[in-house]
Amino acid sequence: MKKRLLMAGLVLGSMVSVSAFAHGKHVHGEAEMEVALEGNELAIGISGPLANFLGFEHAPKDERQKKALIDMTGDLHEGGRLFELNAEAACSFTSSQVAVRKGDKRVNPIMLQTLGGTEKDGHADMDASYVFSCKKPDALKSITVRLFARFPGLTELDVQMVLPKKQMSAELTPKKPQLSW
Template sequence: MNTSPWSCLLVMACLLPVPALAGPPGAHVHGAASLQVAVDGNTLSLQLETPLANLVGFEHAPRTAQQKQALRAMADRLRQAGEIFTPTPAARCTTVSVELESPLLQPSPPAEGDGHADLDGSFVFRCENAAALRDIEVGLFATFPRLRRIDVQVAGPRGQSAARLSPQQRRISW
């Protein structure tokens, strides 16, 4: 089945009614992140939202060369989506695109702000055998130890579900 970006957006919109485990919408909680998973045909889409403190230890514009390097290293690591997110091996999924958005990743990050910068990541995979796609191992905890929980919402061929991942429970199944 050939999917369009619009059908992926439709599937992601279907995630909205699933109750969030993280608390009020827009809550900025250090140690916590949210991940939306959508399976649409042979396309696997992941949307990650997290405070930057979970990934680099700060949320202000980088003040030192070390902080600038931490931001670059974090972005480089997340761009290796196939090493961070491991879909069911039998599904034979490969990374199609990675988009990272944060004010601190701009060429000229804002000098001022509310001190609560987030990162929004979009990861798209194409799966050769989508029928075999049953789960994803999430490697964010090993890479970013400040991250303590990920609230996950899934929309796929078997319906909607939600789960909470932790360093001890890193696999979301559906």
């Protein structure tokens, strides 16, 4: 089990890193989602402008922004609430990782102030990864993404998905939050 989780984490980590740097895309409202299913492990990665999730991309300036950062971080760790997998697959949420990235520096979101700079110095991005364990992975046929309801700054997810026998891409929006195959 640990070996599979490590493998899923490595695969997803490389997908998120390659995606974020290869596309060089930082468009407010848009984010990228990578999905990989290997064996019983489903890995999901999300990468996009921090403003989509937090409303700003700089260190918190007041108590309201500090609270927003803490709330966002907590919510992003709740993979079981952010992604609904069809029940037939019998999947359970096992882990999550969340980081803020500015250039090549990555930190826990609560440490955003350590990235330095000001709002005018550039952009910051949010990267999150999730792992689910599925008892019946062949029965997995859909993922409903609940990120749009929690983060109204997010308006579009560009999805790349790798399954054992299929690859696909899709675009999800608040009106079309379900990925089906």
